[in-house]
Amino acid sequence: MTQQNSSKNINLTLKVWRQVGPNVKGRLETYQANHISTDMSFLEMLDVVNEELILNHRDPIAFDHDCREGICGMCGAMVNGRAHGPEKGTTLCQLHMRHFSDQDTVIIEPWRSRAFRIIKDLVVDRSAFDKIIQAGGYISVSAGGTPDANVIPVPQEAAEKAMDAAACIGCGACVASCPNASAMLFVGAKVSHLALLPQGIPEAAIRALAMVKKMDDCGFGNCTNETECEAECPKEISITNIARLNREYIKAGLL
Amino acid sequence: MQLDSKAPGGPLPEKWDKHLFELKLVNPANKRKFEIIVVGTGLAGGSASATLAELGYNVKTFCIQDSPRRAHSIAAQGGINAAKNYSNDGDSIRRLFYDTIKGGDYRSREANVYRLAQVSNNIIDQCVAQGVPFAREYGGLLANRSFGGAQVSRTFYARGQTGQQLLIGAYSALSRQIAVGKVTMFTRRDMLDLVLVNGKARGIVTRNLVNGSIETHVADAVVLATGGYGNTFYLSTNAMASNVSAAFNAYKKGAFFANPCYTQIHPTCIPVHGTYQSKLTLMSESLRNDGRVWVPKNPGDKRHPGQIPESERDYYLENKYPSFGNLVPRDVASRNAKLQCDLGKGVGETGLAVYLDFQDAIRRDGKAVIAKKYGNLFQMYEKITADNPYETPMMIYPAVHYTMGGLWVDYNLMSTIPGLFVLGEANFSDHGANRLGASALMQGLADGYFVIPYTIGGYLAGTKLEKVSADDTAFKAAVEAVEMRIKKMLSIGGKRTVDDFHRQLGNIMWEYCGMARTDNGLAKAKDLIADLQVEFWENVLVSGSGSQFNQSLEKAGRVADFIEFGKLMVTDAMARKESCGGHFNEDYQTEENEAKRDDENFCHVAAWEYAGDENEPNFHKEALHFENVELTQRSYK
Incomplete structure (x- = not known):
């Protein structure tokens, strides 16, 4: 029979970071999450806890989430010190409770980084990522006037590597898991995605310089090859993209 | 009111070209004098914002998430159709048009669908130029695969993440315009009302979801690209925040809602x-x-x-x-x-x-x-x-999964409210009673990159727009109404959570207005929803206050609208006494259990006009004329 039949209920103790606003001191608070089906996702478990908090006239835990299928990049929290929790290549919304055991204590905290201000509880402000993209994470073409799509052949291998990098969902787990709170994997993924394609080459140099500068301005730290970002990235984006970013950046400086 | 589709006359392949020539233009220097509001940053809203800004308009763009990159278009997996015929298997603009009309069970507007097929090829060119990493063959040319309802391979894809990659493309174009200051981006904003001045759409009221403040924004035209209403069913493939509120507010301000019973399972x-x-x-x-x-x-x-x-x-x-x-x-x-x-x-x-x-x-x-x-x-x-x-x-x-119904729009994608344009899943226009796979991405981008940039110019150039400010009484009244409603929801202090009500609504809708409907079941649903609405306003429990980050409050407003909207869906389903596409009424089926259309009486768009909370909406009809395809019983045997 399928493993779905093995679902059961577990009881957990949650320690959740509660912080009313960006300038207020936060603290860990303890909650019981009882009768949690192991088929639930982590966020569905939080839904159940929140329903109970609301019915008891207490403030529910604020957390960002939207698609709940691992692609929008909106959700994310540190679970027992790991970005998006213990499962490799998994966003928080795709983490299921079958990976926890009865009577576990689960510590839930927001992304912590100077560049990501806490808005409330587990919700952080990641607009710095948008600013980095605005600095050059695009190819400058306007709508209309583009040539036929098959005019420029792209070697399949280049297209595949570009796609590997373009899979980034902009969730911020790389920053949250890095001891330096560096955004190099995020920037490296975008620089690689576009530099690997012939369409992106004309602006490759200016893009690498502008995005790195904006990254520094936003208060992200430097990369010291800790490789935590690659280990925790829910889309398993490789740090070879950071190496490629470094190459593109050096090349751009030499021009 | 007579609904005028404004579809141009003449042979099908020449309609769009003819229309483009006849549309008035706004000269480049004058474009910068206009402000346009775009609500939503999915494929339709993102591409529209970027393209309108590229043309020189001043654009204000709004989204509910923390970044425009998160809109639910991102979750589309399979692909995007285009009539490129790269596979050399006999595809053409006419075939894509025909498949889409037939797939929609002959309930869409010919002229719109043909235009969609025409611009489909430009979309692929555009996306490749932006750096969308579509799948490729060994020789480096683009790969295609097949989707439902077609016998050719015309679907372009980027693994199972096509929506993500196309959205990142539109988001990057949008980001470029934010950087040069042509788009002002407002994230974490909920649109809570549409504001009309002298009968024209001139602005919106939003709630800042971070600090709770109620804000007004003035513009010369408003573009809604706010997606579909699938979450009326509680459980759907839509994102958690996907909602009908923006479109429903527009409906209450006079925009007709077309074919709300068309939902895709x-x-x-x-x-x-x-x-x-x-x-x-x-x-x-x-x-x-x-x-x-x-x-x-x-x-x-x-x-x-x-x-x-x-x-x-x-x-x-x-x-x-x-x-x-x-x-x-x-x-x-x-x-x-x-x-x-x-x-x-x-x-x-x-x-x-x-x-x-x-x-x-x-x-x-x-x-x-x-x-x-x-x-x-x-x-x-x-x-x-x-x-x-x-x-x-x-x-x-x-x-x-998807909703084919939406706000009624004419060939220019303008609703029945002058100056209110509706794009993507939020409008009703292209998919009839059933959407084919890989056609939603195509429509969103067609509307945003290649239709609205031209048609909005025709409106702005040909309309006298009075000077309007946020001090106008219409804005003040809208803000007051929004604040009252929030206050009311917070003050009820009942015993049931918002989710609890939403779940119950979903059960009613799925049971009686889902995959198979009956006349009796629909009548029952109508009563059940009416009761639920009464109970909601007496017994809902919303935590916190209005002047803070409050997800419980956000959701309460959306669910209140879903409940009311559910009634409209049922009303439309009851009125359509036939089966077609996503609307399957068991009382109207063939002996082989296929949908049995009634072309004589129901070959039309049903457009509903709000007539006050206590009254049934007024029914309007846009008759559908098929000059280029023959209506037949759909057969896939």
Whole structure:
């Protein structure tokens, strides 16, 4: 029979970071999450806890989430010190409770980084990522006037590597898991995605310089090859993209 | 009011060209004098914002998420259609047009659909130039695959993440315009009302979701690209924040709502497994290229799928529809899955699932080839169900996915309110009663990149726009109404949570206004929803205050609108006394259980006009004229 039949209920103790606003001191608070089906996702478990908090006239835990299928990049929290929790290549919304055991204590905290201000509880402000993209994470073409799509052949291998990098969902787990709170994997993924394609080459140099500068301005730290970002990235984006970013950046400086 | 589609006359292939020539232009220097509001940053809103800004308009763009990159277009998996005929298999603009009209069960507007097919090719060119990493053949040219309702391969894709990649393309174009100051971006904003001055759309009221402040924004035109209303059903494949509120506010301000009963139930979703479940996950239609759908021949057969021999399996789609097989359109596939489960042949714990089996494909092509095509989907399936689809067949069941109905728009994509334009899933125009796979991305981008940039110019150049400011009484009144409603919701202090009400609404809608409807069931649903609405306003419990980050309050407003909107869906479903596409009323079916249209009486768009909270909406009709296709009983046999 399928493993779905093995679902059961577990009881957990949650320690959740509660912080009313960006300038207020936060603290860990303890909650019981009882009768949690192991088929639930982590966020569905939080839904159940929140329903109970609301019915008891207490403030529910604020957390960002939207698609709940691992692609929008909106959700994310540190679970027992790991970005998006213990499962490799998994966003928080795709983490299921079958990976926890009865009577576990689960510590839930927001992304912590100077560049990501806490808005409330587990919700952080990641607009710095948008600013980095605005600095050059695009190819400058306007709508209309583009040539036929098959005019420029792209070697399949280049297209595949570009796609590997373009899979980034902009969730911020790389920053949250890095001891330096560096955004190099995020920037490296975008620089690689576009530099690997012939369409992106004309602006490759200016893009690498502008995005790195904006990254520094936003208060992200430097990369010291800790490789935590690659280990925790829910889309398993490789740090070879950071190496490629470094190459593109050096090349751009030499021009 | 007579609904005028403004579709140009003349031969079909020349209509758009003719219309473009006849549209008034705004000269480049004057474009910078206009302000345009765009609500939503999915494929339609993102591409519209970027393109309007590129042309020189000043654009203010709004989204509910923390970044415009998160809109739910991002979750589209399978692909985007275009009539490129790169596969050399006989595709053409006319064939894409025809497939879309037929797939929509002859309930869409010919001129719009033809234009969609025409600009489909420009979209692919545009996206490739932006750096969208579409799948490619060894020679470096673009690859294609097949989707339901078509016998050609015309779907372009980027693994199972096509929506993500196209959205990142639109988001990057938008980001470029934010950087040069042509777009002002407002994130974490909920649009709570549309403001009309002298009968024209001139602005919106928003709530800042971070600090709760109520804000007003003035413009010369408003563009809604706020997606569909699938979450009326509580469980759907939509994102958690997807809602009908912006469109419903516009409806209450006078925009007609067209065909709200047309909802698409997608055949391949992961089955429901518990009451706490918050959403359903789609498994891309592209899987039906290689997966074979089957159930055990004998009802109640609870053996493991591996122990059921070939001779005791019913590949019901292949048997019943030999020419389209597993690639019949979504409405047909969904209904047949329900039919099998109703016969007791459903599989899994709940009996509400059918198998989607890849064993033959893996045997034929090898695991590596299948992994390359669908790897991320298989992985997602395994994460949710803990089953490995390389070894055990997937279990799937239909789920609410897309809504073909939406605000009524003319050929210019303008609603019945002058200056209010509606794009993408939020409008009704292109998919008739059923949307074909890989056509939503096409429509969103067509509207945003290649239609609205021209048609909005025609409106702005040809309309006298008075000077308006946020001090106008219309804005003040709208703010007051929004604040009152928030205050009321917070003050009820009842005993049931917002989610609890939403779940109940979803159950009513799925039971009586879902995959199969009946006249009696719909009448019952109407009463149940009316009762639910009364109870909501007496017994809902919303925590916190209005002047803070408050997700419970955000949701309360959306669910209140879903409840009211549910009534409108049911009203429309009751009025359409036929079956067509996604609207299947069991009282109107052929002997073979296919949808039975009534072209004589229902070959029209039903457009509903709000007539006050206490009254039934007024019905208006746009007759559909087919000059280029012959209406036939859809057959995929």
